[in-house]
Amino acid sequence: MKLILLSILFLVGCGTESDPLGIKVLDEWHYETIDACRGIDISDNILVAAASSNGYFRFDITDSDTLQLVNHIADLNPSTGDDAAYDVAISGSIKDKVFVLDDVDGIVVYFFDGSPSITLDACGNSLTYRSLAINDAIQDTTIVFTLQKHQVDGLPNGFDQYSTSVGVRKYFETLDPFGGEALFENDGCNAAINPSIDAMKIFYADNLLSLTLGGLGVQVYKYEHNSDDPLVPWSSFYVQGGEAESIFSLGQTVIGGFDNDRGCYMALLDSDGEIVGNLTFADGYSINAIDYKSGVLALAAGNDGVLIYDWDESLGLDLKGILNVGDDNYVYDVKVHNDDIYVASENGISIYNIK
Numbered sequence: 369m370k371l372i373l374l375s376i377l378f379l380v381g382c383g384t385e386s387d388p389l390g391i392k393v394l395d396e397w398h399y400e401t402i403d404a405c406r407g408i409d410i411s412d413n414i415l416v417a418a419a420s421s422n423g424y425f426r427f428d429i430t431d432s433d434t435l436q437l438v439n440h441i442a443d444l445n446p447s448t449g450d451d452a453a454y455d456v457a458i459s460g461s462i463k464d465k466v467f468v469l470d471d472v473d474g475i476v477v478y479f480f481d482g483s484p485s486i487t488l489d490a491c492g493n494s495l496t497y498r499s500l501a502i503n504d505a506i507q508d509t510t511i512v513f514t515l516q517k518h519q520v521d522g523l524p525n526g527f528d529q530y531s532t533s534v535g536v537r538k539y540f541e542t543l544d545p546f547g548g549e550a551l552f553e554n555d556g557c558n559a560a561i562n563p564s565i566d567a568m569k570i571f572y573a574d575n576l577l578s579l580t581l582g583g584l585g586v587q588v589y590k591y592e593h594n595s596d597d598p599l600v601p602w603s604s605f606y607v608q609g610g611e612a613e614s615i616f617s618l619g620q621t622v623i624g625g626f627d628n629d630r631g632c633y634m635a636l637l638d639s640d641g642e643i644v645g646n647l648t649f650a651d652g653y654s655i656n657a658i659d660y661k662s663g664v665l666a667l668a669a670g671n672d673g674v675l676i677y678d679w680d681e682s683l684g685l686d687l688k689g690i691l692n693v694g695d696d697n698y699v700y701d702v703k704v705h706n707d708d709i710y711v712a713s714e715n716g717i718s719i720y721n722i723k
Contacts (some may be wrong), residue, residue: 384490391689395721397434401425402652403452407701407711409466413497414480415710416466417717420452424468424478426508430582433708433721442567445487459512462541467512469497473516488514491535493522498532499579501572506593508541513577514557515570523609532567535581536598560599561588571615576602577666578622578722580612582700586624586633588617588641602641607648609634616658619680625667630665632658636683647683650675661704664688668702674711676722692721 403420410416414436417425423442427435444451455469462598464480467488474495475488494516503511518527527533535557566582577589578597585606589599601623606612610630616623620637623647635643650667653675657668665679674691693699693711701712707723 389692390705391722393675393691393720395433397718397719398426398625398715399435401517402716403714404698405700405716406453406714407650408703408704408710409456410705410710411460414458414464415717416456416458416468417712418454418456418468419451419716420454423451424453424456424476426478426480427467429705431476433719434719435719439478441449444468444470444476448473456499457500457502459502459504459510461506461510461555461612462508462539467500467502469500471497475500488512488537488555491516491537491557492518492533493520494522494533498567499569500581501570501577503591506642507546509666510539511593512537513570513572513595515567515579516559517565524562527559527562528564532563532565533564534561534567534570534577534599555602558598560597561589566611569613569615571617573617574619576620576622577626578615578617580615580624584612585613586615586622588622588637590641603631603635603637603643605629605635605643605646610654614655614657616660618660621668621681623658625658629654631655634683634685647685649677649685649687656699657701659703664704666704666708666709668711670701671696671700674699674702674709676709691722693718700715 387488401419401420405417405420413429414496415427420632422513426439449574451470451473453468453470457467460464460528466478496517499515501513507545519531520530524700537557556611568580570579573589577591590602607626607630610626610628612624613627623634625632629652634647638644654670659666665677667675676688676690678686698714703710709720711718
């Protein structure tokens with residue numbers, strides 16, 4: 369029987385300054401999520417969190433940089449006993465909402481205005497999701513990319529057994545003839561490409577969709593809206609001796625994070641997807657997640673904390689320091705927001721003000 373977990377959070381504010389390896393932390397706050405926090409996302413002043421078997425959290429970020437709990441759903445699917453939140457992604461197009469990924473029981477969409485939640489249908493006959501990404505750049509449209517695993521039964525035509533696929537879904541704004549409110553109309557999920565079973569994470573930004581392929585590194589696709597084949601192979605790279613674990617892109621720059629202490633590889637791509645500049649960094653660390661905002665690049669490095677770099681959005685990169693998040697505290701995800709570093713770890717959510 370599933371253990372019903374408590375939803376009470378504990379906040380600890382620390383006013384003392386610390387200086388971990390060159391990073392001056394002016395203040396810090398910690399929020400317990402009972403189970404490990406596996407992923408976070410931030411949009412404007414809203415933070416959402418995936419807290420494994422303790423479900424989904426939504427917070428408002430206050431003017432004092434602390435979190436105020438708005439909603440907590442511990443049991444994502446009351447009809448199953450093994451549901452757990454592993455990733456979250458906010459979408460602000462059409463209607464504010466969050467996609468919550470359960471790697472066994474599918475993806476649930478919660479609307480911030482309290483509208484009834486929905487659960488995404490299968491893609492390519494699979495409900496076993498590994499990762500998701502959002503494209504909100506097209507007006508009145510939300511495009512959702514999902515990475516799902518396939519085994520033997522119910523494979524899409526021409527797909528390999530024991531493989532994965534990347535699906536593309538489009539949600540459009542329509543008029544409700546009975547009330548005038550926005551509805552969401554899904555034209556079905558197109559399982560567009562068929563990567564190997566090693567694909568684990570996807571990331572979308574600026575018309576590039578990137579995915580990790582384990583020991584084969586990173587594959588980059590160009591996204592072409594309204595095309596019958598929307599994902600076109602664009603570029604790829606790998607690091608000898610490491611498996612790709614995380615991915616981030618900005619414009620024509622793609623960064624892959626690798627395990628086995630192989631750090632990161634940064635590739636600058638031209639208009640044809642050719643690598644015209646590259647940089648390796650963070651050697652000696654395994655990188656679980658990457659985020660960037662306003663000159664600050666943050667790398668989640670598991671038990672080694674968070675590496676902070678000053679980045680000029682090209683090949684100019686300087687290590688600012690390593691953020692010490694405490695002993696025995698594995699970091700899964702990281703986000704940069706204003707002057708703060710938000711950390712998702714096995715100890716919950718932590719916020720570090722570094723300026």
